[in-house]
Amino acid sequence: MTPRHPPESTSRPPRRRRPDTRKRLALVLGVLAIAAVGLIARAVDLQVVHQAFLQQQGDARFLREVEIPVSRGAIYDRNGVPLAVSTPMLSLWANPDELLQHAERIPELAQALGANTVDLTRKLEQRNGREFVYLRRLMPPEAAKGVLALEIPGVNVQREYKRYYPDGAAMAHVLGFTNIDDRGQEGLELAYDGWLAGKPGLKRVIRDRLGRVVENVEQIRAPVPGHDLTLSIDSRIQYLAYSSLSAAVLKNHAASGSMVIMDPRNGEILAMVNVPSYNPNDLDSSTPAQRRNRAVTDVTEPGSTMKPFTVTTALESGKWTPTTMLDTNPGTFTIDGHLVRDDNNNGRIDVSHVITYSSNVGASKISLSLTAQQMDKVLHQFGFGASTGSGFPGEVGGYIPPPRTWGDFVKATISFGYGLNVTALQLAQAYSAIADGGVRHSPTFIKGDDNPGVRVESTYIAGEMMAMLRTVVGAPPATAPQAAIADYSVAGKTGTAHLAVAGGYSRDRYAALFCGIVPASDPRLVGVVIIRDAGGRGGEYFGGKVSAPVFREVMTGALRLLDVPPDNVQQWYAGGPVQPAVAPPPQPAGAVPVARSTPGAVP
Numbered sequence: 001m002t003p004r005h006p007p008e009s010t011s012r013p014p015r016r017r018r019p020d021t022r023k024r025l026a027l028v029l030g031v032l033a034i035a036a037v038g039l040i041a042r043a044v045d046l047q048v049v050h051q052a053f054l055q056q057q058g059d060a061r062f063l064r065e066v067e068i069p070v071s072r073g074a075i076y077d078r079n080g081v082p083l084a085v086s087t088p089m090l091s092l093w094a095n096p097d098e099l100l101q102h103a104e105r106i107p108e109l110a111q112a113l114g115a116n117t118v119d120l121t122r123k124l125e126q127r128n129g130r131e132f133v134y135l136r137r138l139m140p141p142e143a144a145k146g147v148l149a150l151e152i153p154g155v156n157v158q159r160e161y162k163r164y165y166p167d168g169a170a171m172a173h174v175l176g177f178t179n180i181d182d183r184g185q186e187g188l189e190l191a192y193d194g195w196l197a198g199k200p201g202l203k204r205v206i207r208d209r210l211g212r213v214v215e216n217v218e219q220i221r222a223p224v225p226g227h228d229l230t231l232s233i234d235s236r237i238q239y240l241a242y243s244s245l246s247a248a249v250l251k252n253h254a255a256s257g258s259m260v261i262m263d264p265r266n267g268e269i270l271a272m273v274n275v276p277s278y279n280p281n282d283l284d285s286s287t288p289a290q291r292r293n294r295a296v297t298d299v300t301e302p303g304s305t306m307k308p309f310t311v312t313t314a315l316e317s318g319k320w321t322p323t324t325m326l327d328t329n330p331g332t333f334t335i336d337g338h339l340v341r342d343d344n345n346n347g348r349i350d351v352s353h354v355i356t357y358s359s360n361v362g363a364s365k366i367s368l369s370l371t372a373q374q375m376d377k378v379l380h381q382f383g384f385g386a387s388t389g390s391g392f393p394g395e396v397g398g399y400i401p402p403p404r405t406w407g408d409f410v411k412a413t414i415s416f417g418y419g420l421n422v423t424a425l426q427l428a429q430a431y432s433a434i435a436d437g438g439v440r441h442s443p444t445f446i447k448g449d450d451n452p453g454v455r456v457e458s459t460y461i462a463g464e465m466m467a468m469l470r471t472v473v474g475a476p477p478a479t480a481p482q483a484a485i486a487d488y489s490v491a492g493k494t495g496t497a498h499l500a501v502a503g504g505y506s507r508d509r510y511a512a513l514f515c516g517i518v519p520a521s522d523p524r525l526v527g528v529v530i531i532r533d534a535g536g537r538g539g540e541y542f543g544g545k546v547s548a549p550v551f552r553e554v555m556t557g558a559l560r561l562l563d564v565p566p567d568n569v570q571q572w573y574a575g576g577p578v579q580p581a582v583a584p585p586p587q588p589a590g591a592v593p594v595a596r597s598t599p600g601a602v603p
Helices: 021-049 051-062 096-100 103-113 117-126 141-148 170-176 187-191 193-197 235-251 305-318 351-356 361-366 374-379 406-413 423-437 459-470 548-561
Strands: 065-069 080-094 133-139 155-164 201-207 213-221 257-261 269-275 325-327 333-337 338-341 347-351 490-503 504-518 523-534
Touching: 051 351, 065 490, 080 141, 080 170, 103 117, 103 133, 103 141, 117 133, 133 155, 133 201, 141 155, 170 187, 170 235, 170 269, 187 193, 187 423, 235 257, 235 269, 235 523, 235 548, 257 423, 269 347, 269 406, 269 548, 305 351, 305 361, 305 374, 305 459, 305 490, 305 504, 325 361, 325 490, 333 361, 338 374, 338 406, 347 351, 351 361, 351 459, 361 406, 374 406, 406 504, 423 459, 423 504, 423 523, 459 490, 490 548, 504 548, 523 548
Parallel strands: none
Antiparallel strands: 065 201, 080 133, 080 155, 201 213, 257 269, 257 523, 325 347, 333 338, 490 504, 504 523
């Protein structure tokens, strides 16, 4: 019997036991818990512990405070005509670091800007590390948008304003100009900068890495637009004055000229012009000398335009009246070894004819009867030797020597306008005080400015002086027939002064002046014309021939524009003016005329 083998075992080896599901889940949850704790800890660290630091770093990279630009207030003339306006412009800027990363686009950018590639690259490299550099400021919007259309990385734009002056050179010295940041630098733009400029707003924005604003976060400060300014200037009269003065300076080969027109009733300045001038819309083509407002910054010896104030002092003293006689024979007068002379021998004349004939000898003899303190007091009362108070930047006060230094000859020279310095605006203020019955108003450039004035002379004496000044604008031998205006009575005074030079006075260089009032019966306008360094190339240089015609031409137009009614129609006929003859004073027997000489005296 065959032995039977035991059967082979069919059982499988025992399986490994899988980890317990619960343990596995616990492990996962533990890991998640640890991660959660780590995240919470990190969040606490970021949001609480280091929150201020991280916020600061983020803000430094993306949060910016930027100005909200505001428009500068406009300037208008007394009739609402715009004289200065701000035009919206665009300024291009760039992030130097980003733009240099795309250096291959710089030549394209330079061509669009009209710049040199090398210069532009150097400019960017010098400012590398900064986030901002101007590429071109105050571009016309169309031109700036054309550059932006190139989509050059790092190039951005911001809005700004540029000042524009429609009247150009005619109004330049009054208005002045602003700089590239639209802040006043000269003239009334500077004087009223705080009023005109306003206050830019401020907002907080988020910018992306390209410098573009992606979100306006908040407004920090609201923008306050600039206030408008209405001047006393009449742009029509201003243009008349500029045109006539320019022609006169050119005709008489003069170096420069100034004209001021005031309303004597309130001190409002209706026109103020200077030649040469400049274009405030193109400052690069001008020089500092051209930009100076000579009517308030340049002084001159006023010559015979001072005689009315000498006579006013005499009338105020009680020693003289308009009919008091004095002897000017033989047309010369020696004081302390110095010679004073007239253009002609006027013989024996009264005080009124001292003004009519512009007698230096007569003014000198009157001054010797007065004290230096009396003369100085009247000059200061009428505004000489001090600023007029107009508020115009750079205005000078002129110069009057201290009375204690006045000898007889100094007193005499001051009586006919030498030895002291005045501005055109001071002369306009002083003659306006005579025209307004002895009330002096501070000149103002603002329409409707409250300006009651101060009395500096009696109405009676001012009236007597007005009557004397009317005789100046008559037929020869009066000195200003060319200042006469058809249908209007005119009062005024001529002046011709040798210009001071190193070592004394020039023999052939003069300042020609005329100060006029119209209508004389009811003054509405006072005009002062100064033309400096006249007489070149053998031309005219007398105030009555150089400056008086400018006064006549400008005032003829101004009276028409202001619709001032005529007050002297009976003096005129269809064929032209009938100039009233100035009656000569009685002459003593044997009076001998003196040959005509240069005007004024040469101390």
